Amino acid sequence: MNTLDSQNMDANDRRRLVSKKVCMIGAFSVGKSALVERFVRSIFSDRYLSTVGVKISKKNINLNGTDLTMVLWDMEGKDDFADVHMSYLRGAMGFFTVVDGTRKETLNMALHLRNLALETAGDIPHIVLINKSDLPDWEITDERLAELEASGIRVMKTSAKTGHAVEEAFLSLAEAMTKGQ
Amino acid sequence: MSDKALPAPPHTETEISTHDGDSDLRKLRELLFARETAQLQSLEKRLDNPVVHARDTSEVIAEALLLRAQKDDMLYIALEPLTEKLFKEALRKSPMDFVNALFPLMGPAIRQSVAETFHSMLESFHRTIELVFSWKSLRWRWEAMRTGTSFAEVVLLHTLVYRVDQIFFIHAETGLVLCHVYDEGVVIQDADMVSGMLTAIQNFARDSFAGGPESSLDSLRLGDLTILLERGSTAYLACAARGVVPPEFRERLRNTMAALQIKFSDELDSFSGEVEKFVSARGDLEDLLDVRYVDEDAPLPLWIKLMPVLILLLFIAGGGYFWHDRQQRYLAREAAQAYMEESLAQVGQEPGLLLIEIRQDSSGHWEVIYQKDPLARDPKPLLDAKGIDPKSYTLRVIPYVSYEADMVTQRVKNRITPPESVSMEFDKDGTLRLSGKASMGWILQARQEALALPGVEKVDTSGLADPRIEELKSMIALVEGTVVEFPLGKDIPVSEDVTKLARAMDTLVRIEKLAATMNVAVNLTIYGHADATGNDKRNYEISQERARTIAAMLYARGSSIPIALYGMGSEQSGGKDEVLPDFRESGARQAAARDDQSRRKVEFKVHIVQLPPDNSMLNILH
Ligand SMILES: Nc1nc2c(ncn2[C@@H]2O[C@H](COP(=O)(O)OP(=O)(O)O)[C@@H](O)[C@H]2O)c(=O)[nH]1
Ligand SMILES: [Mg+2]
Numbered sequence: 001m002n003t004l005d006s007q008n009m010d011a012n013d014r015r016r017l018v019s020k021k022v023c024m025i026g027a028f029s030v031g032k033s034a035l036v037e038r039f040v041r042s043i044f045s046d047r048y049l050s051t052v053g054v055k056i057s058k059k060n061i062n063l064n065g066t067d068l069t070m071v072l073w074d075m076e077g078k079d080d081f082a083d084v085h086m087s088y089l090r091g092a093m094g095f096f097t098v099v100d101g102t103r104k105e106t107l108n109m110a111l112h113l114r115n116l117a118l119e120t121a122g123d124i125p126h127i128v129l130i131n132k133s134d135l136p137d138w139e140i141t142d143e144r145l146a147e148l149e150a151s152g153i154r155v156m157k158t159s160a161k162t163g164h165a166v167e168e169a170f171l172s173l174a175e176a177m178t179k180g181q
Numbered sequence: 182m183s184d185k186a187l188p189a190p191p192h193t194e195t196e197i198s199t200h201d202g203d204s205d206l207r208k209l210r211e212l213l214f215a216r217e218t219a220q221l222q223s224l225e226k227r228l229d230n231p232v233v234h235a236r237d238t239s240e241v242i243a244e245a246l247l248l249r250a251q252k253d254d255m256l257y258i259a260l261e262p263l264t265e266k267l268f269k270e271a272l273r274k275s276p277m278d279f280v281n282a283l284f285p286l287m288g289p290a291i292r293q294s295v296a297e298t299f300h301s302m303l304e305s306f307h308r309t310i311e312l313v314f315s316w317k318s319l320r321w322r323w324e325a326m327r328t329g330t331s332f333a334e335v336v337l338l339h340t341l342v343y344r345v346d347q348i349f350f351i352h353a354e355t356g357l358v359l360c361h362v363y364d365e366g367v368v369i370q371d372a373d374m375v376s377g378m379l380t381a382i383q384n385f386a387r388d389s390f391a392g393g394p395e396s397s398l399d400s401l402r403l404g405d406l407t408i409l410l411e412r413g414s415t416a417y418l419a420c421a422a423r424g425v426v427p428p429e430f431r432e433r434l435r436n437t438m439a440a441l442q443i444k445f446s447d448e449l450d451s452f453s454g455e456v457e458k459f460v461s462a463r464g465d466l467e468d469l470l471d472v473r474y475v476d477e478d479a480p481l482p483l484w485i486k487l488m489p490v491l492i493l494l495l496f497i498a499g500g501g502y503f504w505h506d507r508q509q510r511y512l513a514r515e516a517a518q519a520y521m522e523e524s525l526a527q528v529g530q531e532p533g534l535l536l537i538e539i540r541q542d543s544s545g546h547w548e549v550i551y552q553k554d555p556l557a558r559d560p561k562p563l564l565d566a567k568g569i570d571p572k573s574y575t576l577r578v579i580p581y582v583s584y585e586a587d588m589v590t591q592r593v594k595n596r597i598t599p600p601e602s603v604s605m606e607f608d609k610d611g612t613l614r615l616s617g618k619a620s621m622g623w624i625l626q627a628r629q630e631a632l633a634l635p636g637v638e639k640v641d642t643s644g645l646a647d648p649r650i651e652e653l654k655s656m657i658a659l660v661e662g663t664v665v666e667f668p669l670g671k672d673i674p675v676s677e678d679v680t681k682l683a684r685a686m687d688t689l690v691r692i693e694k695l696a697a698t699m700n701v702a703v704n705l706t707i708y709g710h711a712d713a714t715g716n717d718k719r720n721y722e723i724s725q726e727r728a729r730t731i732a733a734m735l736y737a738r739g740s741s742i743p744i745a746l747y748g749m750g751s752e753q754s755g756g757k758d759e760v761l762p763d764f765r766e767s768g769a770r771q772a773a774a775r776d777d778q779s780r781r782k783v784e785f786k787v788h789i790v791q792l793p794p795d796n797s798m799l800n801i802l803h
Binding site for chain 1: 353354371381
């Protein structure tokens with residue numbers, strides 16, 4: 001990680017360098033950490049710093065010639081998302097709201113949290129991830145998803161387990177965040 | 182103080198006072214009241230005379246004040262400005278009197294406050310010491326011992342070293358790193374992650390502790406790192422430093438932050454992740470990277486130079502007692518802790534005991550976990566013996582089987598119960614070496630049982646001898662050394678040899694019995710010999726007969742040893758002594774020439790036969 005960092009320092013002088021704070025929110029055990037781990041580890045490291053209620057990891061990607069550092073804030077939320085944690089959303093430039101596709105109630109929680117996040121961080125790019133798509137007992141119907149999309153919410157089905165659509169989701173958010181800069 | 186001129190007892194005078202103005206009356210009055218008039222005049226005079234008045238007032242003033250004070254607060258109100266003025270005036274005139282008067286009162290108070298100061302100073306030293314519990318601190322301890330100064334002083338001297346390792350320029354709201362510089366040779370964590378973490382911690386602190394969004398953390402401690410935080414309005418600097426950073430550095434940090442805040446005000450306000458815009462902050466940040474060693478050559482800042490003087494002054498003011506007391510207490514606490522740790526470790530060295538974990542909670546209570554072999558000594562009494570207060574720790578003992586040599590030896594001992602004549606040794610590689618004297622049966626059993634015990638890989642019994650083996654050997658030697666001679670042409674031994682023969686046969690019976698106790702069997706070969714006289718056929722016959730005679734005699738004595746008989750004819754040697762082959766050829770002729778009785782004889786050869794099943798015993802006798 002040191003080498004990577006010093007590369008960044010060198011790159012400072014030459015290339016376009018952008019950092020983005022991205023938050024993972026969602027009910028307990030929907031797979032937030034698993035998604036981060038899947039995405040981060042697929043390139044360089046599964047290391048993270050865990051501190052007061054948040055795990056911070058990062059991933060460098062190159063997006064159309066821009067070196068983008070995604071600093072991922074993974075909330076270690078419980079079912080009741082305490083106000084304290086909302087302060088982590090401050091300054092977020094994008095976020096994922098994660099839903100466990102096998103537990104309907106986590107979608108309601110996710111939508112609630114999404115509203116809170118938008119209030120706190122402003123109208124920033126975000127995607128709702130319906131995770132655990134590899135599991136059979138799916139509780140969220142496609143009609144419900146279509147409904148959400150119709151209301152302007154971006155939704156993607158992912159699986160942290162198989163890796164399905166994980167990379168796409170993160171890159172897609174990255175793109176949305178860098179658009180118009 | 183009544184006047185002696187006025188002794189008069191008071192009379193009734195009420196009705197008289199109304200008749201003034203009348204001269205007769207005056208006369209009458211003079212006549213009647215001369216005494217009273219004098220009295221009145223005296224009273225008047227007295228009232229007009231301030232000296233007398235004062236004298237009188239002084240008689241009652243204390244009581245009067247007391248009465249008034251009981252009644253209301255007017256007295257205080259009246260006196261207060263006066264007292265104050267008075268006091269000031271007195272203070273102005275002779276301040277030393279007040280100092281002298283007040284010192285007994287103020288002294289303890291001042292000492293108290295100095296003590297507080299020292300306390301917090303020492304606390305921070307101790308924290309430093311605890312954090313840097315390393316080679317360095319050991320060296321300091323050594324230095325303190327060597328120079329006879331107190332440890333805290335040495336630490337003070339050394340903690341004046343500081344080093345600024347890294348500076349992070351961080352966007353406050355997002356926690357993203359704008360610029361990061363670090364000293365060469367500093368092991369750095371990922372800057373983005375560290376910065377995210379710092380921001381999260383600050384958020385947490387802000388959210389969790391009272392104070393609202395305005396209050397912020399000044400510094401954090403992460404291990405031996407101090408992180409100084411300097412906030413601007415939209416960004417902040419985090420500076421990772423080791424040692425004690427002087428206040429003057431804080432000032433520089435503040436100035437740099439202010440400068441950066443101005444320099445990048447637009448970029449910071451509209452920040453959406455474009456960190457490349459902050460590259461030019463590097464120079465400013467690098468100026469802050471700073472290392473300062475306390476070095477005799479390097480000019481020390483004035484405040485450092487003054488430090489010893491300052492400390493000395495404080496020391497004197499504090500009466501010295503506190504420092505000493507504190508120091509002693511600290512050292513005592515530390516010594517107690519070290520003693521505990523050492524004792525625990527020592528007990529852990531006991532065979533079969535293994536110190537797994539020690540923990541000390543904030544109240545100083547210890548939690549201790551040992552692994553203990555069933556055969557090991559109980560750790561509790563061992564700790565008791567070291568004078569450790571049983572209430573100061575909670576002990577947990579987890580059973581396990583120790584492979585320590587001592588424990589394995591103990592385990593073997595318990596199982597095979599070696600006789601005193603046997604000594605045991607245990608090699609690191611798991612070989613149990615038994616030596617000394619023991620019975621064969623015991624050796625065999627011990628061998629098998631020892632091998633079954635945990636920790637025993639091999640059993641070496643080559644150092645063990647059954648004392649009976651020696652006995653057996655000497656008896657065999659006696660038998661085999663016995664040669665019984667025969668008269669010419671006879672199969673009855675010569676009479677001189679009968680005693681010898683009897684002894685040999687007795688010995689053989691004993692050999693047989695002893696062998697039976699040793700799990701071995703005995704075979705006997707009897708070689709009969711003839712001299713060279715006569716033909717070979719006869720010689721064979723007679724030699725065989727001689728052997729048979731002896732065998733029959735042996736059986737007659739109750740022996741049941743299997744016997745092989747060999748009639749050797751006139752051949753020279755018996756089974757055993759295959760000596761000098763060259764002599765054999767010429768032997769017959771020489772013997773013929775001498776008619777040697779010594780050639781008409783029987784000889785014995787005893788064979789010890791190992792009984793099955795234990796093959797390992799084959800070597801015991803040889
Ligand atoms: N089958 C399946 N299990 C998942 C998936 N994502 C997460 N999990 C499991 O769900 C549990 C909770 O995941 P975690 O990432 O800790 O949830 P978090 O509380 O949202 O961070 C873990 O046991 C994961 O292994 C997925 O896509 N498929
Ligand atoms: Mg998690």
